[in-house]
Amino acid sequence: MTDILKRIEEGRAILRSRFGEAMAGTPSLSDREPQGTGPRNRHGMPQVPPRQNVLSTWPVLDCADQPVVGTDRWELRMEGEVEESMRLTWDDFLALPQADDVSDFHCVTGWSRLDMRWEGVRFETLAALARPTLAATHVMFHSYDGYSTNLPLEEALKSDVILAHRVDGEPLSTEHGGPVRVVTPQLWAWKGAKWVRRVEFMPHDRRGYWEIRGYSNTGHPWRDDRDW
Ligand SMILES: Nc1nc2c(c(=O)[nH]1)N[C@H]1C(S)=C(S)[C@@H](COP(=O)(O)O)O[C@H]1N2
């Protein structure tokens, strides 16, 4: 275990020196009033991006049938442009350092849900273990229902991007992407793959399920960045 912790620590340092500047230059961090990730970044009004309504319910949005993946069958693969391909079982995943973060969830169909508390493993932790090659610039998340969504590494590596297995103190339900989903609080919620099964590190950008169908490739809620 200490070996793993050491590898994560070293891997994070490499990632930060390589992507830190690009991360600081992303819209949610470089805008004059950075917004978008829970109470600590919500400076007074407005509470939500333009044209969003706050809901206290939590709608379910799917492009296909919901896959039922038991934790005995679930696995996560990290592959493509990485030094170490990885295949993690549920037990492996739970043994990694766990993080939690409170953030807001913005769906491009016009609703936002505030102050969601996510628990799981930071994408950064997984990337620190797998170690993107020098060619890697983007990732594609692939899901058990056939869904996919792409992110540049400077967005995916943010500390609030979590592969979550609990939300608001409860295990993540199947309808919301359990056993494990991704959350991307600084981008629209479609960038967070439910029922995640595979992370593909890529040497260039490629569009995912909704990005092919006309959603914005960048998806910054605070810039009202919704379609092409
Ligand atoms: N695997 C998978 N992930 C997905 C989707 C999907 O259809 N399949 N829908 C996306 C969209 S469009 C949104 S808005 C959020 C919705 O998450 P929720 O159903 O938990 O509210 O999940 C995203 N992740």
Ligand SMILES: [Mo]
């Ligand atoms: Mo969505």
